[in-house]
Structure formats: structure tokens, C-alpha cells
Amino acid sequence: xxxxxxxxxxxxxxxxxxxxxxxxxxxxxxxxxxxxxxxxxxxxxxxxxxxxxxxxxxxxxxxxxxxxxxxxxxxxxxxxxx
Amino acid sequence: xxxxxxxxxxxxxxxxxxxxxxxxxxxxxxxxxxxxxxxxxxxxxxxxxxxxxxxxxxxxxxxxxxxxxxxxxxxxxxxxxxxxxxxxxxxxxxxxxxxxxxxxxxxxxxxxxxxxxxxxxxxxxxxxxxxxxxxxxxxxxxxxxxxxxxxxxxxxxxxxxxxxxxxxxxxxxxxxxxxxxxxxxxxxxxxxxxxxxxxxxxxxxxxxxxxxxxxxxxxxxxxxxxxxxxxxxxxxxxxxxxxxxxxxxxxxxxxxxxxxxxxxxxxxxxxxxxxxxxxxxxxxxxxxxxxxxxxxxxxxxxxxxxxxxxxxxxxxxxxxxxxxxxxxxxxxxxxxxxxxxxxxxxxxxxxxxxxxxxxxxxxxxxxxxxxxxxxxxxxxxxxxxxxxxxxxxxxxxxxxxxxxxxxxxxxxxxxxxxxxxxxxxxxxxxx
Numbered sequence: 105x106x107x108x109x110x111x112x113x114x115x116x117x118x119x120x121x122x123x124x125x126x127x128x129x130x131x132x133x134x135x136x137x138x139x140x141x142x143x144x145x146x147x148x149x150x151x152x153x154x155x156x157x158x159x160x161x162x163x164x165x166x167x168x169x170x171x172x173x174x175x176x177x178x179x180x181x182x183x184x185x186x
Numbered sequence: 187x188x189x190x191x192x193x194x195x196x197x198x199x200x201x202x203x204x205x206x207x208x209x210x211x212x213x214x215x216x217x218x219x220x221x222x223x224x225x226x227x228x229x230x231x232x233x234x235x236x237x238x239x240x241x242x243x244x245x246x247x248x249x250x251x252x253x254x255x256x257x258x259x260x261x262x263x264x265x266x267x268x269x270x271x272x273x274x275x276x277x278x279x280x281x282x283x284x285x286x287x288x289x290x291x292x293x294x295x296x297x298x299x300x301x302x303x304x305x306x307x308x309x310x311x312x313x314x315x316x317x318x319x320x321x322x323x324x325x326x327x328x329x330x331x332x333x334x335x336x337x338x339x340x341x342x343x344x345x346x347x348x349x350x351x352x353x354x355x356x357x358x359x360x361x362x363x364x365x366x367x368x369x370x371x372x373x374x375x376x377x378x379x380x381x382x383x384x385x386x387x388x389x390x391x392x393x394x395x396x397x398x399x400x401x402x403x404x405x406x407x408x409x410x411x412x413x414x415x416x417x418x419x420x421x422x423x424x425x426x427x428x429x430x431x432x433x434x435x436x437x438x439x440x441x442x443x444x445x446x447x448x449x450x451x452x453x454x455x456x457x458x459x460x461x462x463x464x465x466x467x468x469x470x471x472x473x474x475x476x477x478x479x480x481x482x483x484x485x486x487x488x489x490x491x492x493x494x495x496x497x498x499x500x501x502x503x504x505x506x507x508x509x510x511x512x513x514x515x516x517x518x519x520x521x522x523x524x525x526x527x528x529x530x531x532x533x534x535x536x537x538x539x540x541x542x543x544x545x546x547x548x549x550x551x552x553x554x555x556x557x558x559x560x561x562x563x564x565x566x567x568x569x570x571x572x573x574x575x576x577x578x579x580x581x582x583x584x585x586x587x588x589x590x591x592x593x594x595x596x597x598x599x600x601x602x603x604x605x606x607x608x609x610x611x612x613x614x615x616x617x
Binding site for chain 2: 120125127129132138143148149151154155160176
């Protein structure tokens with residue numbers, strides 16, 4: 105993937121540079137709450153390297169995608185709990 | 187889905203894994219390098235495949251490309267279904283990988299210490315914020331407080347500043363006198379001293395405080411301000427991000443799964459980087475935190491030893507020893523102080539995956555009880571965050587491991603041989 109990707113984050117489409125992770129794209133869009141914890145608190149990325157699982161979001165309807173280790177691809181529809 | 191056996195399989199494509207692969211190929215055998223990220227480089231060399239890392243990283247990467255190493259990106263090892271076989275999954279597929287020799291270069295992760303408010307969005311690892319910045323997040327104009335301990339705080343702060351972040355403060359938990367003693371010892375390491383001086387010069391406008399650590403992160407839906415202990419005082423500072431770096435913890439899960447012995451939480455290796463399990467080697471941070479220079483040396487020794495190139499490996503021993511001594515000095519200088527154990531309060535979340543608070547586990551005797559009775563460590567991270575935290579807080583040993591060592595798709599574990607058609611996870615779900 106070496107071209108700009110068009111992705112939708114909570115319904116808003118935006119263009120991201122090549123090799124942008126889904127997590128980075130979400131933060132760029134000003135969204136800070138990725139998922140809700142068991143007690144309902146908003147959480148965002150913690151480790152940035154795929155071990156904490158706090159950055160999980162829905163991509164194309166699929167739950168529990170670790171957004172920090174997947175690069176954006178055009179057409180992805182990304183939804184967070186925020 | 188079955189495959190021929192590789193002569194050498196290397197798990198982890200950071201500096202150690204890349205160096206191991208390059209040197210192993212000098213023996214003209216079949217070498218496979220696996221990494222769970224979309225691109226090679228691990229943490230410190232993140233982005234090397236698209237010009238994102240420094241000169242040394244790019245040079246090693248070029249050597250890797252010229253050496254004829256097979257690379258599988260985006261693959262995570264789940265378990266060992268049979269001797270000399272690994273099961274690895276990616277977003278689209280699952281593979282059984284057979285090897286004659288295995289080199290584990292699984293690296294390290296950050297240690298996170300719980301404190302009140304640490305679960306707010308934008309309280310993040312120091313390496314984590316840098317990783318996100320390298321993966322496309324712009325920190326331009328964002329205010330950041332960097333806290334924690336050790337030399338890694340400086341390059342992180344410098345990197346963020348170069349990308350336009352406003353680094354308001356660096357809060358180091360050791361005392362000024364500890365730092366002065368360390369600085370005196372740096373005199374014997376001119377290369378490291380020069381590195382340190384360059385960074386300090388770059389960061390001269392950023393306040394650097396000793397005896398300092400976060401005691402409370404405040405905010406409604408995300409971080410708005412941080413209360414820091416700063417020597418004898420307490421200050422509250424507004425910021426967009428709090429980047430916390432309290433040392434690194436080796437990623438030993440795969441080694442433990444394979445039966446490798448640990449010593450003090452790191453994979454025990456001999457002079458050839460050979461573990462206690464025949465044909466399994468380990469190099470880099472997983473066999474002892476020591477930074478990129480040591481990882482490069484150990485990776486090379488492992489790659490050479492795994493392919494019986496003993497003489498070449500021996501030539502690296504002296505340099506490795508010097509680097510290990512330096513790493514030991516760093517560890518001693520920046521040891522975490524007792525007071526940090528008293529920072530979390532009763533209601534502070536310790537296990538983030540399962541929302542288990544300190545008071546819910548403080549009376550258990552060990553990790554196993556905390557898991558069974560309070561679910562601490564039973565969530566998706568499998569104790570990778572709360573394990574090291576509870577070891578620091580209570581002295582618990584968290585190293586039991588069962589497959590799969592990463593949360594995996596059920597079909598890949600249940601019947602991998604029937605996972606025939608490759609199907610991108612994301613396309614299939616949208617129906």
C-alpha cells in the first residue's frame with residue numbers, strides 16, 4: 105500500500121497517508137475513546153505495539169480489531185465506542 | 187497448509203531478528219523471518235521499510251533484502267502444535283511453520299505502573315506515543331509530559347519535539363545524586379556520553395526534574411492535566427498526552443511456551459544465545475534488556491551459532507560483554523523506587539482488561555489467586571500489562587503461559603488444517 109487511503113471513522117471519511125495505522129488515523133481524526141471498558145469507561149491506545157488490546161475498534165463490522173497493528177486501506181469503515 | 191521445514195526460523199523482525207537473519211544466511215541455508223507488524227523494524231526501527239528509521243537501521247535492512255531472507259509480515263505465533271512446528275496466524279490466514287532451528291527475537295514491551303487516572307485516554311506509553319507518531323499520528327502542537335525513568339525518556343522527548351510536540355517536562359523518578367553518579371561513570375563510555383550530550387543539548391529548553399513521578403491523571407473523557415510529585419512539591423500541569431516510560435519487560439511468552447528456562451524474568455541463554463531447549467535460540471531484549479546495540483550483537487551471535495558459524499560468533503563476544511555491562515549499570519542506576527508502590531489507591535484499576543482494582547487483589551497471596559478469584563490477568567492482554575505491574579507492587583510471579591499466547595481466531599486453533607480458503611477478515615464481516 106503506497107497511496108493515500110480513504111477511510112471512514114465513525115461515519116466521517118478522511119484521507120490518510122500511506123502506512124498510517126488505524127489507531128493513528130483515529131487519533132488524527134480527534135477521536136480519543138476507542139473502546140469502553142467493562143465498567144463503561146472510555147479507553148484509548150496504551151502500548152502502541154499490539155500487547156495491551158486497549159486500541160480495539162470495529163472495522164467493516166468486525167469487532168476487536170487491534171488498530172495499532174493494521175494499516176489503513178481505502179474503503180475501511182472504522183467505528184469506535186466514543 | 188503444511189510446508190517444508192526451514193533451516194532457521196526467526197520470530198521477531200526488530201534489530202535482533204534482522205541481524206540474526208542476515209548472518210544466518212551467510213551459511214546459505216533457508217531462513218524465514220516472521221513479524222507480527224505490517225512492517226519490519228520492531229519498535230526502535232519502526233518504519234525502516236519505508237525510510238522511517240535511521241542510517242544504521244536502513245543499512246541492516248538493505249543487507250536483509252540482499253541476503254535472500256524470506257519474510258512473513260503480519261504473522262503472530264500462537265502456539266507449538268508439534269515439536270519443531272509453530273502455528274502462526276495473520277489477518278487472512280494461518281500457517282504451520284516447521285523449523286530445524288528457531289531464534290526468538292520477540293523483543294520487549296513497556297512496563298506500566300498503575301496510578302490514579304492512568305486509564306484515561308491519552309495516558310500512554312512513552313514508546314507507545316512514539317510508535318503512534320511513527321505510524322502516522324501527528325503530534326504537532328500537542329503538549330506532552332514525559333515521565334518514568336531511564337535514558338529512553340530522552341530520545342522519546344527529542345523525537346516528539348522534532349515532530350512539533352510541546353514537551354512541557356520530563357519527570358525522572360531517580361534522584362539527582364543517582365544521576366550525577368551515573369554521569370560520572372559515562373566518562374568511561376565516550377560513545378554513550380556523546381549521545382547523551384547531544385540529546386541534552388537538543389532538549390535544553392525542556393525542564394528535566396528528578397525525584398518526580400505522576401500521582402494523578404485528571405480529565406473528564408480524556409486526559410486534561412497531570413498532578414506530579416516533583417521533589418518535595420506537588421504540581422499540576424495541563425497537557426494533551428502523558429507519555430509514561432517505566433522500563434521495558436521482555437516478551438518471554440513464546441519462550442516459556444516452548445519450555446525455555448527463565449532467570450529473573452528473562453530467557454536464560456548460554457554464550458551462543460542458546461536457550462535450555464535444544465535448537466531454540468534467543469537474542470535481543472527477550473534475553474535481557476540492553477538496547478539496540480546489544481540486540482544487534484546478540485542477534486548476530488544467534489544467527490551465526492544457529493548455523494554453526496562458531497568462529498564468526500566468537501568474534502562478537504567481547505563487544506557483547508561490554509554492552510551487557512553497560513546495560514547492567516543502567517538497570518542499577520534507574521531501578522524503580524519503593525515510593526512508586528504507594529502511588530495507586532484502593533480504587534485504582536490494576537487489570538485494565540477486566541477492570542480489577544487494587545483493593546480487589548491486594549489481599550491475595552499470588553498471581554494465580556488473583557486470576558482465579560478476581561479475573562486479574564484473564565483478559566485479552568493475558569497479563570502482559572498487569573503482570574509486570576503486580577510483580578512490582580506485590581512481588582508476584584506471573585509467568586505461567588498456556589496456548590494460544592495471543593488472542594486468536596477460534597478457527598485457526600480449532601482446526602487449522604481446515605482453514606482452506608484465505609479470506610481477509612475485514613471483507614468477510616461486512617454482510
